[in-house]
Amino acid sequence: xxxxxxxxxxxxxxxxxxxxxxxxxxxxxxxxxxxxxxxxxxxxxxxxxxxxxxxxxxxxxxxxxxxxxxxxxxxxxxxxxxxxxxxxxxxxxxxxxxxxxxxxxxxxxxxxxxxxxxxxxxxxxxxxxxxxxxxxxxxxxxxxxxxxxxxxxxxxxxxxxxxxxxxxxxxxxxxxxxxxxxxxxxxxxxxxxxxxxxxxxxxxxxxxxxxxxxxxxxxxxxxxxxxxxxxxxxxxxxxxxxxxxxxxxxxx
Amino acid sequence: xxxxxxxxxxxxxxxxxxxxxxxxxxxxxxxxxxxxxxxxxxxxxxxxxxxxxxxxxxxxxxxxxxxxxxxxxxxxxxxxxxxxxxxxxxxxxxxxxxxxxxxxxxxxxxxxxxxxxxxxxxxxxxxxxxxxxxxxxxxxxxxxxxxxxxxxxxxxxxxxxxxxxxxxxxxxxxxxxxxxxxxxxxxxxxxxxxxxxxxxxxxxxxxxxxxxxxxxxxxxxxxxxxxxxxxxxxxxxxxxxxxxxxxxxxxx
DNA sequence: AGTGTTTATCGTCAGGCAGACGACTATGAT
DNA sequence: ATCATAGTCGTCTGCCTGACGATAAACACT
Numbered sequence: 129x130x131x132x133x134x135x136x137x138x139x140x141x142x143x144x145x146x147x148x149x150x151x152x153x154x155x156x157x158x159x160x161x162x163x164x165x166x167x168x169x170x171x172x173x174x175x176x177x178x179x180x181x182x183x184x185x186x187x188x189x190x191x192x193x194x195x196x197x198x199x200x201x202x203x204x205x206x207x208x209x210x211x212x213x214x215x216x217x218x219x220x221x222x223x224x225x226x227x228x229x230x231x232x233x234x235x236x237x238x239x240x241x242x243x244x245x246x247x248x249x250x251x252x253x254x255x256x257x258x259x260x261x262x263x264x265x266x267x268x269x270x271x272x273x274x275x276x277x278x279x280x281x282x283x284x285x286x287x288x289x290x291x292x293x294x295x296x297x298x299x300x301x302x303x304x305x306x307x308x309x310x311x312x313x314x315x316x317x318x319x320x321x322x323x324x325x326x327x328x329x330x331x332x333x334x335x336x337x338x339x340x341x342x343x344x345x346x347x348x349x350x351x352x353x354x355x356x357x358x359x360x361x362x363x364x365x366x367x368x369x370x371x372x373x374x375x376x377x378x379x380x
Numbered sequence: 381x382x383x384x385x386x387x388x389x390x391x392x393x394x395x396x397x398x399x400x401x402x403x404x405x406x407x408x409x410x411x412x413x414x415x416x417x418x419x420x421x422x423x424x425x426x427x428x429x430x431x432x433x434x435x436x437x438x439x440x441x442x443x444x445x446x447x448x449x450x451x452x453x454x455x456x457x458x459x460x461x462x463x464x465x466x467x468x469x470x471x472x473x474x475x476x477x478x479x480x481x482x483x484x485x486x487x488x489x490x491x492x493x494x495x496x497x498x499x500x501x502x503x504x505x506x507x508x509x510x511x512x513x514x515x516x517x518x519x520x521x522x523x524x525x526x527x528x529x530x531x532x533x534x535x536x537x538x539x540x541x542x543x544x545x546x547x548x549x550x551x552x553x554x555x556x557x558x559x560x561x562x563x564x565x566x567x568x569x570x571x572x573x574x575x576x577x578x579x580x581x582x583x584x585x586x587x588x589x590x591x592x593x594x595x596x597x598x599x600x601x602x603x604x605x606x607x608x609x610x611x612x613x614x615x616x617x618x619x620x621x622x623x624x625x626x627x628x629x630x631x632x
Numbered sequence: 633a634g635t636g637t638t639t640a641t642c643g644t645c646a647g648g649c650a651g652a653c654g655a656c657t658a659t660g661a662t
Numbered sequence: 663a664t665c666a667t668a669g670t671c672g673t674c675t676g677c678c679t680g681a682c683g684a685t686a687a688a689c690a691c692t
Binding site for chain 2: 137138139140141177178179180181182183184216218219220221222223230232234372379
């Protein structure tokens with residue numbers, strides 16, 4: 129019986145963002161410290177309400193811009209400088225997920241290159257990049273000895289789902305380049321895979337694989353020694369989005 | 381600025397269902413004929429409002445039961461007889477997707493074995509299994525010569541996304557068994573892959589692949605000749621959910 | 633009873649790709 | 663000059679897949 133006016137209750141609809149980047153060989157996510165109850169003082173994912181005239185992806189892109197200054201290039205939007213990959217992740221609507229009211233949150237996943245310090249309404253103290261293991265471990269201690277409180281709401285679940293999506297998606301797509309600056313070396317791309325998967329990869333087999341996949345990497349002609357050692361070729365991301373055959377994640 | 385009460389507008393939240401099955405060697409979806417405006421008389425996906433005290437997956441399972449009589453076994457629910465696979469697909473929230481009001485729809489994907497005739501509130505004329513190509517082609521003619529009007533709302537997009545999810549997911553998971561009855565033969569499973577992908581597969585290589593993947597199929601000891609020809613072994617779905625290495629979909 | 637048809641199942645073989653790893657190159661640091 | 667670091671090119675072996683031949687066990691005819 130669709131659309132019987134007495135049959136539906138109003139919901140609040142929000143977007144939450146899992147913004148991932150690779151910093152210092154670790155997969156990190158953007159976390160915001162909550163300034164008000166509930167969960168005051170706890171870390172949470174950035175997010176906010178969807179506006180009445182906004183599509184979900186627009187709302188996610190707007191939040192991403194507000195929190196990080198990144199322009200998202202979704203599949204339907206033109207690519208931009210300093211852009212990030214943005215895609216819908218999943219929707220969370222447990223009736224008790226927000227103690228105040230019924231909130232349905234459409235989570236999005238954003239992948240960005242390493243950035244300068246985050247900003248959150250000018251308050252640098254209330255936003256940070258944190259390794260995802262630190263954010264996900266329950267009741268342990270972070271690297272700085274600070275007690276690691278669980279994330280607010282069901283954000284640990286959302287973050288976990290986002291990380292798993294990223295881990296599996298770089299297997300069969302060229303998405304790992306979204307973690308890299310516009311020009312990058314094969315070694316830098318390999319370190320992205322190593323950080324996201326948390327494993328070590330053989331540099332020689334990795335080089336053979338990525339340079340041998342048509343459309344994955346396009347040489348720019350330049351070289352760099354910013355990682356030390358012998359100069360490495362610079363590449364841009366090629367047009368291919370799907371990797372066939374995929375990059376296999378080592379098991380166990 | 382989360383949760384400023386003046387900052388959010390109420391939305392209606394619905395679940396829509398992409399219910400897929402394999403009938404007569406074709407991938408079919410459940411379609412409901414709309415009895416009221418807008419899009420009166422057009423075909424649409426089954427769905428309905430999420431109730432105030434219901435989780436999204438509960439709402440989807442309830443709608444599935446109402447429309448088909450199937451009990452969903454989601455990953456967190458116990459398996460049941462006559463059960464179907466159910467998972468969240470994606471969420472659609474374009475401000476204009478429903479002309480009457482702002483509706484955010486959380487689409488779910490259900491996979492079911494071939495069933496008896498569908499029911500829709502007792503009105504058999506308003507629900508049917510239709511090949512997905514018939515539902516997705518715009519302005520053509522269905523097999524029975526009937527003008528094929530596009531699906532209501534953005535349901536063609538939702539159905540298309542659901543079909544693509546199913547097509548890709550049976551590559552790397554054991555999900556194709558969700559289209560089969562509790563006991564099935566290798567040939568029946570192969571016909572599922574052929575119908576979902578729309579290609580012909582080599583029976584010998586397929587047999588080697590599925591019987592050689594540990595945990596995919598468990599022999600029950602029985603045999604059947606319901607497909608004609610030499611008796612075939614019967615199998616149940618094994619415990620494995622991920623196929624490694626995957627079943628590769630032939631390209632082109 | 634024999635013949636053809638259908639479906640299932642086992643085997644063989646060649647090519648492609650991945651993991652393991654050796655060898656060499658080009659830079660900066662000591 | 664030597665070392666450490668990182669990048670790049672090869673080789674070899676084993677596994678998996680695609681392409682197919684061959685056999686097996688049922689049913690439907692004649």
